[in-house]
Amino acid sequence: MATVSPTPLLKDELDIVIPTIRNLDFLEMWRPFFQPYHLIIVQDGDPTKTIKVPEGFDYELYNRNDINRILGPKASCISFKDSACRCFGYMVSKKKYIYTIDDDCFVAKDPSGKDINALEQHIQNLLSPSTPFFFNTLYDPYRSGADFVRGYPFSLREGVPTAVSHGLWLNIPDYDAPTQLVKPLERNTRYVDAIMTIPKGTLFPMCGMNLAFNRELIGPAMYFGLMGDGQPIGRYDDMWAGWCTKVICDHLGWGVKTGLPYIWHSKASNPFVNLKKEYKGIYWQEELIPFFQSVALPKDCTTVQKCYIEISKQVKAKLGKVDDYFNKLADAMVTWIEAWDELNPSGDISAKIPNGASK
Ligand SMILES: O=c1ccn([C@@H]2O[C@H](COP(=O)(O)OP(=O)(O)O[C@H]3O[C@@H](CO)[C@H](O)[C@H]3O)[C@@H](O)[C@H]2O)c(=O)[nH]1
Numbered sequence: 001m002a003t004v005s006p007t008p009l010l011k012d013e014l015d016i017v018i019p020t021i022r023n024l025d026f027l028e029m030w031r032p033f034f035q036p037y038h039l040i041i042v043q044d045g046d047p048t049k050t051i052k053v054p055e056g057f058d059y060e061l062y063n064r065n066d067i068n069r070i071l072g073p074k075a076s077c078i079s080f081k082d083s084a085c086r087c088f089g090y091m092v093s094k095k096k097y098i099y100t101i102d103d104d105c106f107v108a109k110d111p112s113g114k115d116i117n118a119l120e121q122h123i124q125n126l127l128s129p130s131t132p133f134f135f136n137t138l139y140d141p142y143r144s145g146a147d148f149v150r151g152y153p154f155s156l157r158e159g160v161p162t163a164v165s166h167g168l169w170l171n172i173p174d175y176d177a178p179t180q181l182v183k184p185l186e187r188n189t190r191y192v193d194a195i196m197t198i199p200k201g202t203l204f205p206m207c208g209m210n211l212a213f214n215r216e217l218i219g220p221a222m223y224f225g226l227m228g229d230g231q232p233i234g235r236y237d238d239m240w241a242g243w244c245t246k247v248i249c250d251h252l253g254w255g256v257k258t259g260l261p262y263i264w265h266s267k268a269s270n271p272f273v274n275l276k277k278e279y280k281g282i283y284w285q286e287e288l289i290p291f292f293q294s295v296a297l298p299k300d301c302t303t304v305q306k307c308y309i310e311i312s313k314q315v316k317a318k319l320g321k322v323d324d325y326f327n328k329l330a331d332a333m334v335t336w337i338e339a340w341d342e343l344n345p346s347g348d349i350s351a352k353i354p355n356g357a358s359k
């Protein structure tokens with residue numbers, strides 16, 4: 001009797017978004033896990049360069065000419081010459097879920113030596129609930145071999161929908177430039193077998209290297225802010241998206257998880273180049289974090305788009321004085337939502353705010 005291999009989870013409901021200025025040879029290693037899925041490749045930099053996609057993958061590829069053709073003047077909100085361009089892939093996707101990965105991230109091995117199917121783990125993270133309102137000390141209670149510990153309120157054990165699954169990295173950790181400069185040889189060899197919901201009210205540094213999310217829930221908030229060419233800052237694209245996303249998830253009562261799965265991050269980008277990109281962000285973030293911690297979203301912000309537009313207004317009002325860049329970014333946030341709604345006319349995902357969420 002021929003054994004029929006099971007249909008990969010969410011095969012037709014998930015797109016894999018890859019930003020690239022290099023080549024896509026890394027896909028060979030991911031082939032067993034990625035081949036059944038549709039890829040959206042966002043080619044950054046010179047659009048006349050041909051990016052070769054390995055045989056056998058189902059994909060669509062967009063370069064800067066495509067972005068300009070599809071978005072017209074609204075293309076101004078999509079970064080150029082920065083990995084932030086990946087968010088264009090989120091916008092053009094028609095699927096419920098997104099997984100995004102960098103082209104220098106490879107299949108890692110777990111402590112038993114088994115290849116980690118990072119995509120499968122992200123899908124499990126997204127399909128199981130989160131627990132943002134009360135911390136479970138035995139980590140993810142929905143994993144096999146774990147549960148809610150004594151004292152965990154039964155009224156909260158149903159959990160809430162998971163909007164984001166934030167994976168980690170073995171080998172080259174996602175350090176900022178100063179840390180990279182001080183610890184050039186540090187490698188992450190610590191495999192921590194844990195998945196945690198980030199508690200409500202707590203922000204976190206979201207890395208875009210190994211990230212999955214429910215696009216129908218939180219997609220409009222996943223704008224990777226204006227970076228790269230012509231911008232005073234870089235390498236804060238994913239951070240900006242993570243802060244906006246977490247504030248909105250807290251307000252709408254959705255969860256954000258971090259931990260497994262790991263990927264093997266192979267390439268350390270140049271710390272001196274990174275320092276030039278990051279340095280303004282390193283001191284600006286001392287004002288940005290208190291800003292996001294103080295963002296109050298009104299009760300009538302019942303959709304991600306409404307929340308996002310409200311945040312952009314507060315960015316302009318409160319951060320415009322930090323630097324004019326934030327006035328530009330606030331405008332780009334509005335352009336992003338306009339472009340999103342133009343390409344995704346199905347409208348808002350109205351949220352029923354569950355008890356325990358935003359008061
Ligand atoms: O101008 C560019 C530069 C790079 N890319 C593509 O983006 C990813 C990440 O590039 P890279 O691996 O060189 O950079 P890292 O420093 O390791 O990236 C991490 O730091 C954050 C920077 O924002 C980011 O969230 C992490 O990914 C690769 O796929 C490059 O090909 C690009 O498109 N344009």
Ligand SMILES: [Mn+2]
Binds near residue numbers: 102104265268
């Ligand atoms: Mn990298």
